[in-house]
Amino acid sequence: MPRFTRLILGVLLLIASAQPCLAGSKPVVFFGINLRYSPRTMYARYQPLMDYLTENTPYRFELLISRDYRQALNDLKDGRVLISSLGDGAFVEAMLLYGAVPIVKPLNHDGKPFYRAAIVVPRDSHAQRITDLKNKRFAFGSHHSITGNLLPRYMLERGGVSVSGLEYRASLKNHDAVTKAILKGQYDAGSVKEVFAGRYWQYGLRVLAFSDPIPSVPLVVRPDIPPPVRDAVVAALLKLDRRNPAHREIMSRWDDEFQHGFAPASATDYREQIWMFQSIPFGCGSGCHR
The missing domain is CATH 3.40.190.10 (Periplasmic binding protein-like II)
Structure with missing residues (x-):
């Protein structure tokens, strides 16, 4: 491999470290998500959320877009990201296999933390x-x-x-x-x-x-996330009120799933989904998610 290429790869790997790193005046936190649309659409739907978190916490949030749900899980497991928005099954796998912790769950258009x-x-x-x-x-x-x-x-x-x-x-x-x-x-x-x-x-x-209805798909974090990072994200998202016109305007630029605000989330909210994953014959009763 040419020396220049190795240097670039080394720099990219250093940047991808999930532990907050200094960038300008704020430490950087990487936010993981799997590729759900075209890269351009992904940026349009999720970068405004990064901008909001950057403006309302002591950290600068950067998107790390993975090619599929498996890579997104590995990014969280291996520490390339501290926080993730995973698919509505991948988050259960992250909880079962890697100890991921739900922190907030999005509200629906009725203001309830459920989806169907x-x-x-x-x-x-x-x-x-x-x-x-x-x-x-x-x-x-x-x-x-x-x-x-x-x-x-x-x-x-x-x-x-x-x-x-x-x-x-x-x-x-x-x-x-x-x-x-x-x-x-x-x-x-x-x-x-x-x-x-x-x-x-x-x-x-x-x-x-x-x-x-079942509880909506949460944002999850690594179990060893620094508490100040976790608390800052939770506080910034929970302070949004869908009844406030200014807040609605902020969230209107986000992906549809996040446009109505958030509620607190915990692992106990998802006991039924975990049971479905581990049940027979509809889930993975063989134990692949245990």
């Missing part, structure tokens, strides 16, 4: 209930997604459609991929987070069924 899975179909689909999906093509999300995979399996079974009774099924990489595949006519139905169902309604998606 949505089974969606094209707007002109003849399906009116879950039983109409027998022998249809179904797009699940990632195997490790609660709303993209685990909850919809329960919903289908409860609605009288066994997963084996689908004509064809596949697990796509994320919610965005599921919605686009349905709109392209590649699948008859699929499962996504409620926020994605709302986002793509205008393009021709219709919700066939919602799951029961």
